[in-house]
Amino acid sequence: MSERRETPLRSEEIEADHCSVDVRLEKLGMVPFFKPLSEEDLKEVNRRFRARHFDRGDVIYREGEAAALLRIVVAGKVKLIRPTLEGQDVLIDILSPGEYFGSLPSMGDEVYQDTAIAQTKSCVLSVGIDAFRKILNQYPQIAVKVLEFTSDRLAKAQEKIKQLRTFSVEERIAYLLHKLSKKFGEQSDEGLLIQMPLSRRELADMVGTTPETASRIISKFKDKGWLETGRQWIAITDQEALLSMGDE
Amino acid sequence: MSERRETPLRSEEIEADHCSVDVRLEKLGMVPFFKPLSEEDLKEVNRRFRARHFDRGDVIYREGEAAALLRIVVAGKVKLIRPTLEGQDVLIDILSPGEYFGSLPSMGDEVYQDTAIAQTKSCVLSVGIDAFRKILNQYPQIAVKVLEFTSDRLAKAQEKIKQLRTFSVEERIAYLLHKLSKKFGEQSDEGLLIQMPLSRRELADMVGTTPETASRIISKFKDKGWLETGRQWIAITDQEALLSMGDE
DNA sequence: CGGTATTTTGATTTAGCTCAACAGACGTGG
DNA sequence: CCACGTCTGTTGAGCTAAATCAAAATACCG
Secondary structure, eight states: OOOOOOOOOOOOOOOGGGGSHHHHHHHHHHSGGGTTSOHHHHHHHHTTOEEEEEOTTOEEEOTTSBOOEEEEEEESOEEEEEOOTTSOOEEEEEEOTTOEEEOOSOSSOSBOSSEEEESSSEEEEEEEHHHHHHHHHHOHHHHHHHHHHHHHHHHHHHHHHHHHHHSOHHHHHHHHHHHHHHHHEEEETTEEEEOSOOOHHHHHHHHTSOHHHHHHHHHHHHHTTSEEEETTEEEESOHHHHHHHHOO | OOOOOOOOOOOOOOOGGGGSHHHHHHHHHHSGGGTTSOHHHHHHHHTTOEEEEEOTTOEEEOTTSBOOEEEEEEESOEEEEEOOTTSOOEEEEEEOTTOEEEOOSOSSOSBOSSEEEESSSEEEEEEEHHHHHHHHHHOHHHHHHHHHHHHHHHHHHHHHHHHHHHSOHHHHHHHHHHHHHHHHEEEETTEEEEOSOOOHHHHHHHHTSOHHHHHHHHHHHHHTTSEEEETTEEEESOHHHHHHHHOO
């Protein structure tokens, strides 16, 4: 039953040159924000960005720091958390390539409200907030795109608030796993593997519970044959069952 | 102790002509979105809006309807809710004049995610979503402004998620009352009155609890001399005490 | 003054948290 | 390649905040 097993997670192989100037332009073009731009404009915009590499666990910025940069994930995964006093952070989101984070032109505090940490080796682009503001004014289509993304995130946040009220922890976890497998899932021997290191604590922080409760529920799902798990990984084997438990 | 008392709430006196074409332009100029516009442009933009009046309790739109319009509160108060299956709605926000609601240019469903209800007599402006998109492309400054508002709301929503996890119901209610009194408070004989009909159920829906629990906590606060209440109204008498209980 | 919706209060139940101990997985250094 | 140490995950037992169910009291309107 419990023969020795290696983690099925693929360790991200992001070489240094993934972040080099050479490949940057190509990547930037893939970012949904910049889809509407011409080749010409894209090059122009590209010049204003800087690229930087982060290793797993690196803090990209911390809550409370002056919010000076807007960033875009180019490769890897980045998690956003809101730290609380007793370390039981709230995990806001996990971002994949093409998604933005950091500060947007804002009305209120010019300080980050959250903390960003590289969940895997990652490459991240950044622009100063003023430079970005200029870009927005120069290319209205981009502003509209950014607005779309932001209002989409707002809708998701509101949905989450509703879920916290309405659903049990069990339902929330089922729903979350379903979502994660849609966003990060890859077929593997174990089933639909969520391709990312993911601890019980992180899982708990995402649905608003404790690692213990998360563990109990995961065990229950495992008993029912809905998924396979190991240290830091989860693979869904019965998507349907999860869905029927956690659907809206 | 319990001498006969009239509700201290001022019933909103919004006459029909508050929504008339005549006053509309003036109102529109006060909307933060449109601050950056010249007199000229404002007139131009104004032409694309329609105004409409709603009475207390009127449904402005329902979750699930085709999301065709963006709206702006010009007078009165509008509440946004996410209905759940068993009527214990989640109250997302209460909007005052100058705030937008309805749909933004979005990527996903072209369907309202929430339900909007007039909390008091209200006047609301609306534009078709395509017309609004045109405005955004035409006046990039507006797009940036709208983005600011939206990302601000996003930050608030995330803060709320954190609160739901971290704070007790008692702390959340204290914090909410503090916020509401800042946004809607008016000095009155009873103290800093939250100028808006507000039931225990609505209060509960805002912090994610039940009317019973909300009532118990309000009673407790009343006993401590922090506030005065009646049917559908609350007035804060000791702001400091509330703050020290519900601060972040 | 009476009627009704809202609010309050009481009693009971329960989901999920906390504290605690243990077991399994992974990495490292010998 | 194996033994050891550490970090992650599992499981158990008891506790508590808040939900639920039920009823009485009250505030406000006409």
